[in-house]
Amino acid sequence: MTDLLVGHAERLSEEQVAIFDGVITRLLPVIGREARAELARRLAPLDKAPSGTVRSLAHDEIAIARPVLVHSL
DSSP: OHHHHHEEEEEGGGHHHHHHHHHHHGGGGGGGGHHHHHHHHHTTOOOTTOHHHHHHTTTTHHHHHHHHHHTTT
16 A cells, blocks of 8 residues: 555545555554554655654654654655
8 A cells, every 4th residue: 555655645635645544544553563664654655644643653662753754754
């Protein structure tokens, strides 16, 4: 799912990004640390990253939050 989002982010509408955001946000509590870290690394540089997901990742442990926080500057 992340591949689909990252590969097509610039062409997705705000509504489509919001759908991804809802799904990923619901999955975050059940995915492992490494998967959350990879997700943070891949979403951090996106201009159209799903905001709820990015916000959740930014509040995760520092190893996961770091890429999101660095790209938010």
